[in-house]
Amino acid sequence: xxxxxxxxxxxxxGAVIPLIPVIANRLGADVALxxxxxxxxxxxxxxxxxxxxxxxxxxxxxxxxGVAGIVILGGLVGVVxxxxxxxxxxxxxxxxxxxxxxxxxxxxxxxxxxxxxxxARALSLLGGTFRLGMFVGPFIxxxxxxxxGDEKASIAFFAVCQVATILLxxxxxxxxxxxxxxxxxxxxxxxxxxxxxxxxxxxxxxxxRTMWRFRAVLARLGLAxxxxxAVRSARQVVLPLWGVSLGLDASTIAVVVGVSGAIDxxxxxASGQVxxxxxxxxxxxxxxxxxxxxxxxxxxxxxxxSSAMWFAMFAAVLGVGNGLSSGILLxxxxxxxxxxxxxxxxxxxxxxxxAGGAIAPVVISALTALxxxxxxxxxxxxxxxxxxxxxxxxxxxxVPRSRS
Numbered sequence: 169x170x171x172x173x174x175x176x177x178x179x180x181x182g183a184v185i186p187l188i189p190v191i192a193n194r195l196g197a198d199v200a201l202x203x204x205x206x207x208x209x210x211x212x213x214x215x216x217x218x219x220x221x222x223x224x225x226x227x228x229x230x231x232x233x234g235v236a237g238i239v240i241l242g243g244l245v246g247v248v249x250x251x252x253x254x255x256x257x258x259x260x261x262x263x264x265x266x267x268x269x270x271x272x273x274x275x276x277x278x279x280x281x282x283x284x285x286x287x288a289r290a291l292s293l294l295g296g297t298f299r300l301g302m303f304v305g306p307f308i309x310x311x312x313x314x315x316x317g318d319e320k321a322s323i324a325f326f327a328v329c330q331v332a333t334i335l336l337x338x339x340x341x342x343x344x345x346x347x348x349x350x351x352x353x354x355x356x357x358x359x360x361x362x363x364x365x366x367x368x369x370x371x372x373x374x375x376x377r378t379m380w381r382f383r384a385v386l387a388r389l390g391l392a393x394x395x396x397x398a399v400r401s402a403r404q405v406v407l408p409l410w411g412v413s414l415g416l417d418a419s420t421i422a423v424v425v426g427v428s429g430a431i432d433x434x435x436x437x438a439s440g441q442v443x444x445x446x447x448x449x450x451x452x453x454x455x456x457x458x459x460x461x462x463x464x465x466x467x468x469x470x471x472x473x474s475s476a477m478w479f480a481m482f483a484a485v486l487g488v489g490n491g492l493s494s495g496i497l498l499x500x501x502x503x504x505x506x507x508x509x510x511x512x513x514x515x516x517x518x519x520x521x522x523a524g525g526a527i528a529p530v531v532i533s534a535l536t537a538l539x540x541x542x543x544x545x546x547x548x549x550x551x552x553x554x555x556x557x558x559x560x561x562x563x564x565x566x567v568p569r570s571r572s
Contacts, residue, residue, distance in 0.1 A: 173233060173333045174274055175297045180329030181267065182305020183312070183322045184247075185209065188260055191319060195253045205257045207529070212264025213271075214522045220269035221515020229273040230337055236269035237334040244327050248320055271298075272518055276511045279502040285444065287502060288451075292440030292495030299433045299494065378512035385504055386520060389566050392558030393497050393517070394524030395551050396452065399459050400493070401525035402548040403428075403486045405532050406541075410466065413541055414475055424480050428487035435491025442492070443499055448567050452496050452559045458489030460552025467546035497521050503567050 185206075189197075192205040223232045239262065246259030274294065282290045312321040379386065407428060411421035442451045462485040469478035501517040502510070528548070535544035 170274075170277070171293065171297050173336050174270075174294060175301060176329045176333045176336070177237075177267075177270055178298045178301020179305045179308065180301075180326035180333075181263075182302040183309040184244075184305075184326045185302075186306050186309060187319045187322055191247070192253060192256060195250070195256055197253055201253070205253065205260060207526070208257050208261040209264040209267075210522070210526045212261040212266075213268040214264075214519060214526050215261075216265035216268030217272060217519040217522060218515045219265075220272040220518075221512045223269055224273050224276050224511040224515075229277045232269050232273045234334055234337045236266040236273075237330050237337065240266045240270075241327060241330050241334075244323055244330070248323055268518070268522075272511065272514055275498055275501065275514055275518070278498075279505050279510045279514065280507075282502075286440075288443030288448070288495060288499045289437065289440035291498040291502060292436055292443070295495040295498055296433070296436035299436055303429055303433050378506075379516045382504075382506075382513055382516070385562075385566050386516060389500070389504070389558070389562040390517060390520045392555050392562055393500060393521050395555030395558065396456060396493060396497065397521040397524035398528040398531075399456070399463070399548060399552045399555065400490055401528040402463070402532060402551075403459065403490060405529045406463070406466075406545055406548065407483050407486070409532075409536075409541060410470075410479055410545070413470065414479060416476060416479075420476075424483050427480075428483040431484055431487035432491040432494075435488065436494035439492050439494040439496065440499075443496065448496065448500060448503065449559060449563045451492055452500075452563065453556055455489045455493035455496070456552050456556035456559060458492065459486055460549045460556060462486045462489060462549075463545050463552060464549030467542045467549065470542050500563075500567065 188206045188209065189202040192202040197205055220232065220236075223235075227235075243259045243262040243266065246255060246262065250256035250259055275291075278287075278291055278294060308325065309322040312325060313319070315321070407425050408421055411424060416424075439451045439455075462482045465485075466478065466482040469475050469482070472478060497517075501514050501521075504517070505513040531547070532544045535547055
């Protein structure tokens with residue numbers, strides 16, 4: 169009941185995401201516009217984080233997840249029957265908007281109930297379910313396309329996953345009642361106040377007042393976290409573009425990106441082990457250093473004779489770095505969230521980190537046009553280095569040793 173709904177949702181979403189540009193192109197979009205329509209999913213998730221924080225605080229995790237799943241079904245109907253590009257983009261945006269509610273509800277639940285001593289492992293496993301969905305979903309979609317020859321089969325598969333998720337959420341055992349709020353998950357709080365109930369006070373405090381109350385940590389450690397999200401997003405954009413710029417064929421690029429993704433997925437639980445045993449910084453810092461070094465080194469290999477070999481090598485390095493960062497943003501958000509109102513804070517935290525991921529492709533596109541792809545890749549390495557410095561500077565201040 170804790171990981172099952174998330175896994176079902178992630179697999180269904182992973183099956184549909186690769187088809188969004190294809191459908192947009194069939195509706196008349198050129199390559200640039202199709203990319204913009206695909207970005208509507210990320211923009212929708214970015215816009216949905218703060219409303220999701222309010223909804224979880226007001227109605228609870230179970231109702232928020234169930235209602236979001238129902239609305240996603242409506243978005244899928246729009247995707248299937250959209251006759252214009254505008255309607256299709258609106259449906260994609262709606263799916264992303266509700267996906268934010270789904271993700272934040274589970275994040276909030278884990279924050280209040282998972283004991284501190286294995287919080288990072290639990291949240292890394294939550295992040296791993298999303299990775300598994302994004303890894304397996306496209307292969308299921310490819311198989312369905314091969315059998316039926318129609319994108320509607322993959323969309324129907326997502327709908328089936330959503331129906332199963334809704335039934336599981338509404339009619340399965342309620343984790344909020346079965347799992348009490350974990351007292352030891354808040355032992356390091358210095359307020360001295362006991363934690364009772366699920367999330368009882370967000371309605372009284374308000375989302376925007378919570379953002380203002382925690383503006384210092386959001387502006388400091390939050391920006392470092394946003395840089396990690398930006399570097400992660402850059403990896404997904406840079407690797408295919410780099411392969412194309414080298415003149416590699418699609419199958420070779422797919423293999424390189426697939427191997428990088430497999431390495432990433434294989435390491436997701438190791439990240440939680442490191443964070444629980446040695447502290448949050450010892451997962452965030454190596455991840456940022458590896459990805460930053462990988463981007464910087466890759467930027468100098470474009471014109472070398474063995475550029476394809478270096479491309480494969482540094483794609484693997486980026487996969488290792490990204491795998492080591494699995495769950496770190498979820499865990500830091502849970503560590504920093506106040507005991508009495510985690511949902512409102514997590515909505516702000518996720519908005520900031522998602523913004524980093526949404527901005528990165530735009531930065532890469534602009535720098536590629538103004539300078540070169542190598543310059544854009546090097547810039548991502550610099551951003552990773554700055555983010556690593558931010559983690560070193562702010563994690564010890566805002567995540568005390570007793571909570572690491």
